[in-house]
Amino acid sequence: MFSKILVANRGEIAIRVFRACKEMGITSVAVYSETDRNALHPTKADEAYFIGDGPASENYLKVDKIIEVAKECGAEAIHPGYGFLSENAPFAKACEDAGIVFIGPPASAIDAMGSKTKARELMQKAGVPIVPGTTEAVETYEDAVRIARDEIGYPVAVKAASGGGGKGFRVALTEDKLKDAYEGASREGEKFFSDGTVYLERYLPEPRHVEVQILADTHGNVIHLGERDCSIQRRHQKLIEESPAPSWVVDEEMRERIGKIGIDAAKAVNYVGAGTIEGMLQGDEYFFLEMNTRVQVEHCVTEMTTGIDIVKQGIKAAAGLPLDYQQEDIELRGHAIECRINAESAPRNFAPAPGPIGNYKEPTGPGVRVDSGVQAFGEVSPMYDPMVAKLIVWDADREQATARMIRALEEYEIEGLETLIPFHKALLSTEDWAKGSICKDLVEDQDWLKSTAEDSGERYESDDEDKVQSDYVVEVGGKRFDVKVFGDAPAYGAAPAAAPGAAGPKKREKRASKGGGGGADRLDSPMQGNMWKIVVAEGDTVEEGQLVCIIEAMKMENEIVAHKAGTVSKLHIAEGDPITAGAPIADITSAPAEPAAE
Template identity: 70%
Template sequence: MFSKVLVANRGEIAIRVIRALEELGVASVAVYSEIDRDALHVRRADEAYLLGGPTAAESYLNIERILEVVRESGAEAVHPGYGFLAENATFAKALEDAGIVFIGPPASAIEAMGSKTRARELMKQAGVPIIPGTTEAVPDLEAARKIAADEIGYPIAVKAAGGGGGKGFRVAMDESQLQDAFEGAAREGEKFFSDPTVYLERYLPDPRHVEVQVLADKHGTTIHLGERDCSIQRRHQKLIEESPAPHVDEAMRDRIGQISVKAAEAVGYVGAGTIEGLLQGDEWFFMEMNTRVQVEHCVTEMTTGVDIVKEGIRAAAGEPLSIAQADVRLRGHAIECRINAEDASKNFAPAPGKVGSYKEPSGPGVRVDSGLEAGGEVTPMYDPMVAKLIVWDADREQATRRMLRALHEYEIEGLKTLIPFHKALLATEQWRKAETARDLLEDRKWLKTLAFEKAPAPAEGEEEKVEQSYTVEVSGKRFDVRVIGAPIANGAIPAAAGAPAAARRPARRERAASGGQATGDTLPSPLQGNVWKVLVEQGQKVEEGQLVTIIEAMKMENEIAAHKAGVIAELPIKEGESITAGATLAVIKDASS
């Protein structure tokens, strides 16, 4: 076993790995950016080193600087977590060349699975079922049009060859949408993976996203730990995961498990990995392999009792897996809700900010993996996921009830999160029936209702009303009081002069932000981020709904459209500059004025 390991990540996954190292008796080394100086993972590790500036490129993606820190610290191995450099074959190879162990698969496996086109070809050769489509990059739009018309048909999925995590994934329902889908997928592929090549697949309209957890050691043993269902997604990024999958029986579990083991063995895999697939009816297709520990590994840990992070570290150290396939048993049901700093009522817009009070839920079968704390700052520089809430219980129905209880207990003040969304979704008939709930996730009207957890949004011209809950004590007796009325400024509780009542702050409420609402001629930014692309010019005529700019925040592109028709009178933004929520993006005057 190693004596010291560097964790090349931040937030909750860095803390998760540090905990595993501590239990294995291994010293941990953290790295951080300038804005993460006081982050939890920095204080949790045995040592910590500054990487560089606030952006990911200056810090967590800076391979040269990370290699310097490895040498300075004397670390024998590097755990990449997920995201950042976790699936970067160049990074893994650089560590191998320097005699440092990469806690994950060999660079050759990352490279093979990193290119989705190459991975599809390899899986086809290994007898693994793949979604019908191309196994080579499509050179240009005209070639894409021909392949779509002659071979695949519509709807069609356009995917970046180096994509993953929902990036570089666009759908064309018909030929009129193909150009935008092709260019969008290529642009995101270049931006996030330095690879603009794309490939095409038949688009399955409403499949279940079912993936299989695999573990492999250096002694020729590869096993699977059952499946997870990750069908609740927005923008092709997961929001809720569960294990076991509701629509998978023992026979199918065994079949897709064996297929996944075969897929991992085909690339000489070592460590923890996930074979992602799509389930349509009783057909399961390979989609891609994530050559790293997954965000949602926790639900599998809860149902199998296997510490996936520890097994990956042991495998990298040359130790055999501690369990055999025959030992794997799924018990009960686990659900994970991703706690993202996003406003679901505004179509999941990123919502960075400062955390006020912070209280995690607890109790039997409840687990929180978090990088948050009271007073912490959630920056737009990185991924919007700030924590994960995981529960386990005897079956899916009971696990759902436990999750709802835990969500109601979870308090994150001062930050918009997906907690109201999760509470609303888990209470729906779609969730109860284990449907994909795609209709709700794409229903802007339903999402807008999540701006208030209990009170509906006021009609135009109507005074806003919210429900506030208080606990007061009078003459030693406790009373629970509900007040329905106008929201109280700054959440303060007014007290009558001389009233001897003790009151506690009301539970956190998700409130719609006042900034970012277009009024009159001004189009303000609904969020903080960076101007990725400006799509209009000053003096240009625009229609209502026409794209004006694309703002990048928390690794997501957010398209901002004109709120009215007219002429761009002012355009005070430039590509590449940062922008705050509420700042003016454009002033649109009526064409006649």
């Protein structure tokens, strides 16, 4: 077994691996960027090393720097976590060349599954069912038009060959939408994976996203740990996961079938370690989607229902030890649900909402687990993804697990940061969730999303910046009440009197955006990020809802549309510039009204 492991990652997954190392008697090593100098994860490892300033490409994605630190500290192995270098075949090969064990599959397996076109071709040969479509890259838009029209039909999905996590995935419902989908998928593939090639496949309009967890060792043992249902998504990125899938969706026969598909897929690439076969379930048809050659974000729900520590098994497999379990040992007990607590604003269509954290208190109690990467008075940086934590609960069945999750969400306190907690509470309380719907209609319903805003209707709307919210605890007739007061800020040093234990005045709440058609001329940015692309010019005429620009924030492209019809009279920012929330993007001037007839 290894004596020292470096974790080439950050946040909650780095802490998750440190904890496994601690329990296994292995010294853990953290790396951190300048942005993460005061983050939580460097404090949770036995050793920590600074790896540079700037964006992730200059530190967490810097292969030679990671290898250099591993050699310097004497680490025998590197655990990549998820994201960053976790599915980077050259990095796995660089570790091997440096005499350092990569805790994951061999580079050949990563390479085979890293390209979606190669993976589809390989799975087809292995007898694994794939969604009808191309197994080779589609080189030109003209080729895409021909293939979609003559071979696949519409709607068609256009996917980046090296994509993943929702990046490089576009859908064309009709031929006139294919050009935008083709170019958009190619652009995201080039941007996020340095590979602009794309392929086409039949678009399944409302499939369930069902995946199977596999474990494999170097002794030829491959097992599966049952399925996870990850169908609650937005922009093809997961929001809520559960294990097992609802019983009316996946029965024992289907579980056995998709489990075998997972094992066959892993064996086809001589897989080692923890991995996930992702698939789409349409009726009783199950299709291979992709293989994630790493530990998944949502591995926790499978750990809760099987009692198996997936991270530890991955470390043992990398060390050459056999798995601790055979397939007949695997039994699913109860039901587990995971909610991703992201710094995002559901009422603003899941716009990233990074920023500082005030007081912070995680829920506890029976069957509650929190995998977190933050602490009180920390910060969620726009430099990285928006995940704050993962909240996982377990109970005897799906209904009871849902009730436990809602209770835990209500206990979760994250001051000063907008998160998806209100969204999760609202969605899990719906009939759609209770009956096992994929909840697509809710997640795409802008009015419903706006209704999930916390304290909706309680915010003090005023242009007077001296208005504040103050919280009090009062007792009337022996009964305790929480009271909010909105009004003038008290004089300096004259805090409002409050009952013992009452909260003092809070910082002024962020006011909701007042954007919308027919309002002011100025279009402001709803988020902090970088201006990726501007698609209008000064003097252009635009319609309400027309695309104006694309802002990159927390590894997502966010399309910003015109809030009213008119003429773009001024652009306040250029492509490539950073932008803060509330900063002006453009002035859109309405056409002057026609003079009234005499």
